[in-house]
Amino acid sequence: MRSLRILIIGGLFSFRALFDWLNPWIYIPSLLIAPVFQILLFVYIGRSAGVESDSFFVIGNALQFSAIPCLFAMGHTITAERFTQTLGIVLSTPAPRVPLFLGRSLPVIVNGWFVAMFSLVAGGRLVGVAVPAAAWIPIALAVLIGTASCTGLGLATAALGLRVRDTATLNNIIIGGLLVFSGANVPVGALPRWMHVISQWIPLTHAIEAARDLAAGATLHAVTPLLLREIVIGTVFAILGLASVRVLERQSRRGASLEMS
Amino acid sequence: MSGSRRVLRQLLVTCWLQLKMTGPDTFTGVLNVAWPLFFATTTFLVYRITQHGQVIVYAGLGASIMGIWSAVATTAGGALQRERWIGTLELIVSSPTPIPLVLIPITIAMAAIGLFSLGMTLLWEWLVFSIPFHIAQPLAFAFALFAMVFAIAMFGFLMSVTVVRYRTAWALGNFFEYPGWLLCGFVVPLSVLPGWVRPLCYALSPTWGMLAIRQAVDGGWPWVDGGVCVGLTALCGAAATLLSGRVLRSARRHASLSLT
Numbered sequence: 001m002r003s004l005r006i007l008i009i010g011g012l013f014s015f016r017a018l019f020d021w022l023n024p025w026i027y028i029p030s031l032l033i034a035p036v037f038q039i040l041l042f043v044y045i046g047r048s049a050g051v052e053s054d055s056f057f058v059i060g061n062a063l064q065f066s067a068i069p070c071l072f073a074m075g076h077t078i079t080a081e082r083f084t085q086t087l088g089i090v091l092s093t094p095a096p097r098v099p100l101f102l103g104r105s106l107p108v109i110v111n112g113w114f115v116a117m118f119s120l121v122a123g124g125r126l127v128g129v130a131v132p133a134a135a136w137i138p139i140a141l142a143v144l145i146g147t148a149s150c151t152g153l154g155l156a157t158a159a160l161g162l163r164v165r166d167t168a169t170l171n172n173i174i175i176g177g178l179l180v181f182s183g184a185n186v187p188v189g190a191l192p193r194w195m196h197v198i199s200q201w202i203p204l205t206h207a208i209e210a211a212r213d214l215a216a217g218a219t220l221h222a223v224t225p226l227l228l229r230e231i232v233i234g235t236v237f238a239i240l241g242l243a244s245v246r247v248l249e250r251q252s253r254r255g256a257s258l259e260m261s
Numbered sequence: 262m263s264g265s266r267r268v269l270r271q272l273l274v275t276c277w278l279q280l281k282m283t284g285p286d287t288f289t290g291v292l293n294v295a296w297p298l299f300f301a302t303t304t305f306l307v308y309r310i311t312q313h314g315q316v317i318v319y320a321g322l323g324a325s326i327m328g329i330w331s332a333v334a335t336t337a338g339g340a341l342q343r344e345r346w347i348g349t350l351e352l353i354v355s356s357p358t359p360i361p362l363v364l365i366p367i368t369i370a371m372a373a374i375g376l377f378s379l380g381m382t383l384l385w386e387w388l389v390f391s392i393p394f395h396i397a398q399p400l401a402f403a404f405a406l407f408a409m410v411f412a413i414a415m416f417g418f419l420m421s422v423t424v425v426r427y428r429t430a431w432a433l434g435n436f437f438e439y440p441g442w443l444l445c446g447f448v449v450p451l452s453v454l455p456g457w458v459r460p461l462c463y464a465l466s467p468t469w470g471m472l473a474i475r476q477a478v479d480g481g482w483p484w485v486d487g488g489v490c491v492g493l494t495a496l497c498g499a500a501a502t503l504l505s506g507r508v509l510r511s512a513r514r515h516a517s518l519s520l521t
Binding site: 021023025026029030033034037038040041042044045046047048049050051169172173176177179180184185186187190191 | 291292295296298299300302303304306307308310311316427428429432433435436438439440442443448449450453454
């Protein structure tokens with residue numbers, strides 16, 4: 001019961017307290033309008049190059065952009081705690097670490113899903129992409145799995161916040177990497193061989209492919225292998241993140257470097 | 262020291278100090294080079310599918326300029342915000358140096374970091390994607406490039422003054438990154454954009470700077486486009502100077518300079 005309370009209520013409180021991008025003056029331009037412009041940029045690049053369809057770029061970029069709230073919000077769970085000088089207090093509590101950090105990831109997943117779905121709907125409406133009505137619920141599921149997987153990656157990078165002062169630069173590099181390798185704008189099959197190999201082991205690649213297939217008329221059953229693969233990748237990153245938090249927390253306590261800023 | 266020498270010294274020293282502060286910083290220095298490279302790489306990979314050499318060269322030139330815009334757009338919005346956070350905004354505003362002479366060299370410094378990004382992107386294009394880069398008119402290219410740098414710097418000055426009253430100015434600055442790439446025709450020909458948006462594109466000085474750069478590279482006549490770029494840059498600078506006076510007088514009257 002205590003773990004459940006930490007997971008749900010504690011996670012929600014922490015998200016509201018630590019993720020300062022919830023301020024409408026940041027949220028609207030950064031997480032609602034910016035992805036629409038990213039979609040427009042690549043839709044017009046695609047039209048200019050005569051490559052793929054508008055739907056291809058809308059779905060790819062909507063999902064890829066969800067990496068921004070997922071990675072930054074998870075990063076803030078550690079760096080913002082340090083900034084408010086509550087990191088030592090939180091980590092000195094007897095609260096079990098798994099519900100403590102997984103609970104903080106739940107609102108992040110929901111927020112990432114909302115950003116991706118908004119971008120998909122708004123971007124699609126702007127460029128005239130029509131998705132079959134029956135496909136929306138399976139697409140929403142694919143987006144949810146994609147954002148959950150990305151949040152697992154965010155947990156792994158957030159753990160580094162226990163050792164480094166700022167994870168913002170690393171998060172930006174990872175988001176850029178996802179833009180190139182996840183197939184958001186270039187068909188995975190058209191990537192050079194070494195990039196194709198990397199793309200198979202990172203979040204979002206399979207969720208993006210599944211969402212595109214669903215929008216093209218595939219059934220949920222047909223894309224289940226892709227979604228399962230996405231779940232496995234996200235779970236691996238989440239486990240890596242939780243383990244890293246544990247190890248780095250012990251090291252930081254031993255070296256008295258928790259509150260270094 | 263004469264007035265003009267004082268102004269020149271002010272510009273050079275502020276620019277140099279800004280470069281020294283932000284250049285080595287991983288977030289504003291290193292990331293301003295790396296972030297546009299990701300978008301440039303994605304753009305090249307998309308255009309590479311077409312197998313059209315000229316199209317890839319077109320995209321390559323524009324993608325290298327993207328870094329200059331990013332360097333200024335993402336930092337100019339927060340230029341005065343940073344001064345507010347470290348407690349020096351009131352000192353700057355109350356000093357006898359006009360605020361444009363403080364902000365303009367800051368944005369020029371950021372645009373200079375963008376020049377470094379341009380060089381790295383061109384090198385990346387050549388090494389990884391084998392995109393050739395031949396300049397038909399080097400002198401005209403240098404003129405067009407510097408006109409572009411000043412155009413973007415002036416736009417950054419205008420942006421930094423416009424958003425000074427917002428506590429989250431950095432978010433508004435970041436917001437202009439993608440629209441700038443799109444509307445200034447860096448990687449997408451303006452003919453592809455909807456007709457109703459093209460007057461806005463041609464009202465932006467970097468658009469003309471980009472046209473001048475392409476003319477200089479291709480051996481065309483870049484001087485008209487470059488001249489329009491310089492003219493619009495001057496207008497932008499004049500508008501920003503007027504606006505800065507009004508905004509700061511208002512902030513001083515309402516004692517809202519230091520609000521965070």
